[in-house]
Amino acid sequence: xxxxxxxxxxxxxxxxxxxxxxxxxxxxxxxxxxxxxxxxxxxxxxxxxxxxxxxxxxxxxxxxxxxxxxxxxxxxxxxxxxxxxxxxxxxxxxxxxxxxxxxxxxxxxxxxxxxxxxxxxxxxxxxxxxxxxxxxxxxxxxxxxxxxxxxxxxxxxxxxxxxxxxxxxxxxxxxxxxxxxxxxxxxxxxxxxxxxxxxxxxxxxxxxxxxxxxxxxxxxxxxxxxxxxxxxxxxxxxxxxxxxxxxxxxx
Amino acid sequence: xxxxxxxxxxxxxxxxxxxxxxxxxxxxxxxxxxxxxxxxxxxxxxxxxxxxxxxxxxxxxxxxxxxxxxxxxxxxxxxxxxxxxxxxxxxxxxxxxxxxxxxxxxxxxxxxxxxxxxxxxxxxxxxxxxxxxxxxxxxxxxxxxxxxxxxxxxxxxxxxxxxxxxxxxxxxxxxxxxxxxxxxxxxxxxxxxxxxxxxxxxxxxxxxxxxxxxxxxxxxxxxxxxxxxxxxxxxxxxxxxxxxxxxxxxxxxxxxxxxxxxxxxxxxxxxxxxxxxxxxxxxxxxxxxxxxxxxxxxxxxxxxxxxxxxxxxxx
Ligand SMILES: Cc1ncc(C[n+]2csc(CCOP(=O)(O)OP(=O)(O)O)c2C)c(N)n1
Numbered sequence: 001x002x003x004x005x006x007x008x009x010x011x012x013x014x015x016x017x018x019x020x021x022x023x024x025x026x027x028x029x030x031x032x033x034x035x036x037x038x039x040x041x042x043x044x045x046x047x048x049x050x051x052x053x054x055x056x057x058x059x060x061x062x063x064x065x066x067x068x069x070x071x072x073x074x075x076x077x078x079x080x081x082x083x084x085x086x087x088x089x090x091x092x093x094x095x096x097x098x099x100x101x102x103x104x105x106x107x108x109x110x111x112x113x114x115x116x117x118x119x120x121x122x123x124x125x126x127x128x129x130x131x132x133x134x135x136x137x138x139x140x141x142x143x144x145x146x147x148x149x150x151x152x153x154x155x156x157x158x159x160x161x162x163x164x165x166x167x168x169x170x171x172x173x174x175x176x177x178x179x180x181x182x183x184x185x186x187x188x189x190x191x192x193x194x195x196x197x198x199x200x201x202x203x204x205x206x207x208x209x210x211x212x213x214x215x216x217x218x219x220x221x222x223x224x225x226x227x228x229x230x231x232x233x234x235x236x237x238x239x240x241x242x243x244x245x246x247x248x249x250x251x
Numbered sequence: 252x253x254x255x256x257x258x259x260x261x262x263x264x265x266x267x268x269x270x271x272x273x274x275x276x277x278x279x280x281x282x283x284x285x286x287x288x289x290x291x292x293x294x295x296x297x298x299x300x301x302x303x304x305x306x307x308x309x310x311x312x313x314x315x316x317x318x319x320x321x322x323x324x325x326x327x328x329x330x331x332x333x334x335x336x337x338x339x340x341x342x343x344x345x346x347x348x349x350x351x352x353x354x355x356x357x358x359x360x361x362x363x364x365x366x367x368x369x370x371x372x373x374x375x376x377x378x379x380x381x382x383x384x385x386x387x388x389x390x391x392x393x394x395x396x397x398x399x400x401x402x403x404x405x406x407x408x409x410x411x412x413x414x415x416x417x418x419x420x421x422x423x424x425x426x427x428x429x430x431x432x433x434x435x436x437x438x439x440x441x442x443x444x445x446x447x448x449x450x451x452x453x454x455x456x457x458x459x460x461x462x463x464x465x466x467x468x469x470x471x472x473x474x475x476x477x478x479x480x481x482x483x484x485x486x487x488x489x490x491x492x493x494x495x496x497x498x499x500x501x502x503x504x505x506x507x508x509x510x511x512x513x514x515x516x517x518x519x520x521x522x523x524x525x526x527x528x529x530x531x532x533x534x535x536x537x538x539x540x541x542x543x544x545x546x547x548x549x550x551x552x553x554x555x556x557x558x559x560x561x562x563x564x565x566x
Contacts, residue, residue: 085322094351103315107315107317107318107319107321134311134315140309
């Protein structure tokens with residue numbers, strides 16, 4: 001997809017694969033035949049630059065045809081470079097400006113409560129994204145309103161746009177910060193598929209407060225030359241790199 | 252007919268109107284940025300606490316939550332001061348509200364310099380320019396409390412995002428209590444043939460006062476209340492240019508990104524006539540609102556002077 005469009009963000013898409021797999025293939029209540037179903041769970045991609053991984057799972061679930069994936073980022077395509085709501089079924093929010101998804105998810109969760117509906121919102125954030133102050137405004141608000149119907153997941157791949165998170169803006173102790181904000185916090189290996197499923201499942205049972213799953217991951221996971229480097233944050237592979245990458249991930 | 256107070260603040264329309272709309276069954280939810288007492292949104296919160304979300308002074312989050320509520324089907328109202336919304340949450344308004352065209356209604360109080368004593372940080376003279384740069388928003392600047400209440404009702408019943416700009420001070424009530432705001436329609440508040448004063452917000456009552464003075468000088472001024480900035484009533488503006496041959500705009504906002512710019516841009520293409528601009532050209536300062544209006548060129552006398560100047564340029 002990113003190769004075809006010769007543009008996009010592979011690193012943070014690859015690090016989130018198990019998280020989206022857990023949500024779209026196991027945990028979430030959704031119906032590709034009825035994307036506007038009022039009781040569907042909402043997946044909110046706050047780090048909207050990683051929309052390739054979302055389109056891939058939307059195709060996997062049947063919201064999109066596989067062939068359409070190859071139109072990503074090209075003229076006249078529905079598959080915009082950052083997630084855009086109302087353009088593709090299954091895309092719940094317009095993003096591209098970091099830091100906005102947790103607030104949007106909070107709005108959904110407050111509405112669910114008002115309407116007496118039992119759907120949940122699952123919000124995926126990047127670790128670099130947490131530098132945005134709005135994330136912490138939302139963290140306070142979701143805890144203040146005791147939103148047990150909200151699960152946030154941080155894809156903690158340790159790399160952001162220009163380098164390592166630890167060098168750009170220290171976040172430690174991250175789990176303690178979320179706990180101090182009033183959240184239930186779990187820390188897991190984000191590439192252990194079973195652990196991801198279990199943590200998200202467990203978050204569904206938390207009541208009276210929102211849930212955070214901090215998933216330790218590797219940026220560019222599965223492709224040796226993309227792993228753990230900012231160089232592959234937002235760059236498309238050439239033909240040779242594409243072949244090597246597909247061979248390594250066994251696609 | 253109920254009588255309305257001779258003067259009232261446009262912000263006073265918010266709480267009571269939201270309560271009325273909820274009582275009529277509209278699915279309203281309100282988010283508030285710790286200024287609900289001033290904006291009067293609090294009144295709604297006292298009545299419907301489960302639909303009123305205090306978020307503290309955290310405007311970026313407030314707009315994101317409003318967008319989420321709207322995406323889930325609510326008519327989401329957000330209110331705070333006009334300096335903070337759009338100022339503090341411009342990007343959230345752009346990406347989370349304007350681009351997905353969500354049903355979020357912004358009620359920004361304390362617009363303009365008439366906010367007064369708090370000084371320049373609190374005086375919004377750029378807010379409407381920012382909002383005009385955001386597509387999809389309907390933009391309304393009511394001229395009095397009656398029009399403000401009616402505009403809130405129309406906003407709640409019209410799909411899509413709105414920006415309604417209200418003010419702090421008690422200003423003259425110009426409309427009868429049963430007046431109905433019509434979205435996208437400039438209201439002819441005084442007929443006239445020699446020039447048209449296109450006014451908005453508090454400047455409508457200033458323009459009416461100016462028109463009295465002009466009449467005494469033998470100049471017959473038409474006054475249009477242009478409360479809807481978007482969609483712009485191009486028909487009324489064009490007719491004013493063709494029929495009266497001269498235009499003065501009057502606004503409590505920077506003229507170069509405000510109503511003057513909007514009207515001039517439209518007329519330049521279809522019916523260019525001599526134009527004058529009454530509005531802000533600099534930051535103001537602390538002071539009583541009526542003193543500020545005098546000092547910063549928003550008084551009826553300023554409109555009269557501008558009107559005489561454009562009449563002199565009329566051929
Ligand atoms: C408000 C805002 N500022 C800057 C950017 C540019 N930007 C895009 S991605 C990114 C880094 C994000 O890092 P992280 O959240 O860790 O994402 P991941 O590593 O999962 O891709 C930046 C700074 C943006 N999209 N939005």
